[in-house]
Structures are given as C-alpha cells and as structure tokens.
Amino acid sequence: MAYLLKNGQVYLEHQLVTCDIRIQNGKIAALGTDLTPLADETVFDCTAKLVTPGLVDPHVHLRDPGQTDKETIATGSAAAARGGFTTIGAMPNVIPVPDDATKVADMVQRNTENGLVHILQFSSITKNREAGDLVDFQAVKQAGAFAVSNDGSGVQDAATMLKALAGAAEAGLTLAAHVEEDSLKFGGVINAGPKAEELGVPGIINAVETSQLARDIALSEATGAHYHMCHVSTAASVRMIRQAKAAGIPVTAEVTPHHLLLSDEMIPGNDANYKMNPPLRSEADRQALIEGLCDGTIDCIATDHAPHTALEKAKGLCGSPFGITGSETAFDTLYTTFVQGAQPRFTLTQLLNWMTAAPARCFNIDAGTLLPGAAADIAVFDLKTPTTIKADEFASKGHNSPFVGQTVYGQTIATFVSGKLVYRKDDAQK
Ligand SMILES: [Zn+2]
Structure with missing residues (x-):
C-alpha cells in the first residue's frame, strides 16, 4: 500500500x-x-x-514462549503498535531463556513471524539468567541478538559482571543491567518508607539499587565498556550516573513512565497495580528522575511493559508478581502530565527525542528518525x-x-x- x-x-x-x-x-x-x-x-x-518517527521502546516483556497466559508476541506487539511504538526490545526472561545461538535464532524467527512491529531480541547475560556461565556473546550476536540483559534479576557476582561487560563490548552488544543486590531485598514489596509502614508491608531500600550501581559504574570504568542501566529509580542513582558521565565513564540510563509519573505516596492501598520492580520511590526521588532526564543524565524513556494476569494481580501487594503494563499508556500519560499539564516540565520535542532517537542511540538501533529512504x-x-x-x-x-x-x-x-x-x-x- x-x-x-x-x-x-x-x-x-x-x-x-x-x-x-x-x-x-x-x-x-x-x-x-x-x-x-x-x-x-x-x-x-x-x-x-x-506525526513522529515510530516510538522506540528498548524494554518490554512479551512472556512468549512460556507464559502466554500473560502475553504473546502477537498481543504484546499489538499493544506496542497501539501505543505508537514501532520498534521494541524483548527481554529474555521467557521460557526457555534465549541464552545460546539456537535459542536466540528461534526467538528472532518467532518475533518476525508473529510480531506486528519490529521486535529486537535480547539474549541473556548468563546461562538461564542464573549465576554461573556467561553466554557466548559473539554467537548470540551472530544469531541476531541486539543486546544482552538478565532483566528481572541483577548480576550478583562482580567477576561475572566484569567479564560480561568486556565480552559484550567486544561483540558490539549493549549490556542493559537490571540493578538489584539480592542480599538487600529483605522481602520488600514497595519502597521502604512511610507508605510501607502505613500499609504494614516490607519495604525495599534504595541501597538495593545504588550499592550494585556503584559496583557496576566501577566495572564500566575498569573495562571501558558501555553500561546501560535499566529503570533508574532513586535520586542517588541519578547523582551517581551524573558523576560517572562527568568522569567520562560510558554509562547510559533509562527511566520508566511510571517512575516519572508516580511516587510511593500515591499508592492508594493494597493495590498490586502499583507494585513493580524497582518500586515507586519517594517524591524527592521522582523529582530527581525528572531533573536527571531534563539535564541529560538519564538518556531515554523505556516502559518496562510487564503484563500479568488479573488473577495474579488480585493477590495484593504481598502476594502478586512485580510489574505493570506500559506500552499503551506511555506517550499519552507523559504528554498529558509533563507537556500539556498545568505546570509543564518537558517540551514536546524533548519527550519525542527521549522516546525515539535517544533510545535508538543507547542501543545502536537504526530507528527513530524520519528521513527519505528510511x-x-x-x-x-x-x-x-x-x-x-x-x-x-x-x-x-x-x-x-x-x-x-x-x-x-x-x-x-x-x-x-x-x-x-x-x-x-x-x-x-x-
Ligand atoms: Zn528490570
């Protein structure tokens, strides 16, 4: 046509x-x-x-294969299209985990056959996203992986992360890190603070993120390898990334719409639609994320679209899985609050850059611009x-x-x- x-x-x-x-x-x-x-x-x-270049979202969960009651490649990519996204990056926490050339090639084929938009495939960083062996970065790149991530879990071992950063960089793959120190999780379900106390649920401290981010920035500096931080949630993380960038360390970062729009104070009660990982943080953290995006510390916006079934999410803050959907509400919610709202914080062109060319740049994706021939x-x-x-x-x-x-x-x-x-x-x- x-x-x-x-x-x-x-x-x-x-x-x-x-x-x-x-x-x-x-x-x-x-x-x-x-x-x-x-x-x-x-x-x-x-x-x-x-009229814009199709939006680029480097962070979605399509659940297919393995958890197709939550989402499929077809429905997840239809959601992306309905949100104005034309290129999405599919995280590897599916079953089986794409952690070798054969499994990555299989995912690439499934994505092409069933996807309504361009679906770029993440390989995992480690075999089965578990502690232990790294994937063969050259092999997964050749099989069609565009980047690597263990999203859903942090890489706990420093030596593993050091070798992963070096290996991914050598293969020309961006490493996107879910930053979470498991020993500091303490069973938390929302941000540690007055809201968690009010609701009587265990809290997640900021240091669960910042302690591992400090390590990772040091490892990025040690290797010279590009390190991309997924879903930044705290003011201290913004400060650390700002300092790392000022020191010339090759760090980039993304923030989600929900961390920009919501803080833990806005959690209305025992409602699992406000439960995600990392959690909604304090209002001061939220303001720091907005400032970090505006001053270039945070490079781009990514949704972390994470569908779950209604049954799972009916189990309240303590019993339900982490994650909320995002593909179909990212642009309109951000535009309404931050561009068109009573107290605008972004210009429309800023918002569009953070959702098109900027994420494409972080991941070296050929997308996000309108040019004849493209x-x-x-x-x-x-x-x-x-x-x-x-x-x-x-x-x-x-x-x-x-x-x-x-x-x-x-x-x-x-x-x-x-x-x-x-x-x-x-x-x-x-
Ligand atoms: Zn994550």
Missing part, C-alpha cells in the same frame, strides 16, 4: 514542522509541503495531528481530543495498569511499520 500523510505536525530532526509524508514500498519516499496525491495512494488527513516507521497522535484509558480497550492481555481511568491527551491515531498500517483508530482514515 502507498500512503500520503497530509499536513501533519511532523517531528523532524528535533523540530516540529508542518509537512506531508509520502510512503511507498515500505519506505519514506518523500517529505515536503503540498505533495499531490498519486493515483495509488491512500490519503490520511493529519491536519492538527502529531523504513516508514511512523506514529500519528491526536493531542487535542481527551480520552479515558480503559482496560478493555487494551491490545495487551495484561490489564495491570495504575493509569486505567485517567483522562489523557495524545491517543494514537495510526501506526505504520515499514509502510504497513498496523494500527488505526477507526476514524483516522479520511
């Missing part, structure tokens, strides 16, 4: 410009004003709509019409989101992946 997106507010090279985009043969054929529709083109009137990965958003987030409209199997019921601006109108229309809100086509 060929499309002409007319008259959109287009995010192009860090600016918003009014222009048309011609999509032919899966690629962006032309950008310009007053492009005349060709005979075979379907015209989308994008007047007053935001794959036509494009999202169209409506910034003017308010909508209420409804769980039964989610494409994800997971309904575990604290944002259900909120009224937001910035719903996705259409998502194109390599020129194919993979999501369309019904009334978008004119």
